[in-house]
Amino acid sequence: MLTSPLFSSAPEQRRRRVQLVVAAQVLFVLLVAVAGYAVSHYGRTVALRTSPIDPRDLLRGDYVSLNYDISQVPRRLWRGEDEPRRRRPVYVQLQPTAAGYYTAVAVYPAAPATLPADHVVLRGWVGNVWRQGLQLRYGLERYYVPENTGLGLQRQPLLVRVSIAPWGQSRITGIEKLPAVGPK
Template identity: 55%
Template structure:
């Protein structure tokens, strides 16, 4: 018994189907994907190394860290003294809005860097100044809260033992010339005495 021959529309649909990829082509595609992932990981590692090697180091202070946070997690949320800035430091022509990128000019004062100006675009700096990129988290009439992407820190065991009371930290941050920043070291400062 002969099978019925396919009609013209069925023959056209069969002709437009793509044949399966040959096995060597699939292997090449898989190798390309694995290679791209490996290059991405290496680029991230190289950028971190380059930031630490070629970046300028700035010292920032945090407000006191509550050690009770460490009971539930190995990470602590850092709230820098430059996270909440007065509105008079803003140098833009229009008011900043939430999620806007900003550039904070930092200047050393008594060994610690403090914010001296906030710009909507990367500004030129004077000798000794550093620019740190951030984002607007909130704005009010006379102040603004900024985030830097450096607010979460893994606390090593030896540092965790030192954090018994609410204590401020001094954070060493490497800022690369191209704007990338990362935490390079954290020191525990003496606890603030209640007044």
């Protein structure tokens, strides 16, 4: 009986494909983990003032929904030629305040080329557009906390530490309570 090379190598080719798929999945998981650590290592940490909203998820445990001061900005901060549109990426220029946290000073449709040394850019997207303002989202609006600690953070000003990598990725690195002293 004659065997064709096409049929004799089929199991070997299948095995190589499976090995390639498994290797790609392992590589992807490793890259996701390394990216998270790289943001903390190479990123610049800034403090953002926020107010928590809803502290409980029945399926996932305690979390805090965060409403940052930089989530609603005046329309006058927009620096684009075209009008801002929902679901479009934006780059928010932040500057430090004397109180120790950062505040938004400009919103760009593309990453700004130059910044003052103490400023940083946080990538986000437009959630909503109003005549007088913009609602922005950053992917940092939910922070999971240890069980039964979410209620202790509810309705209290917080200072959230965010690490922002040079390539634009960001992650929450810490959260602390601020004394409640009137309006923001």
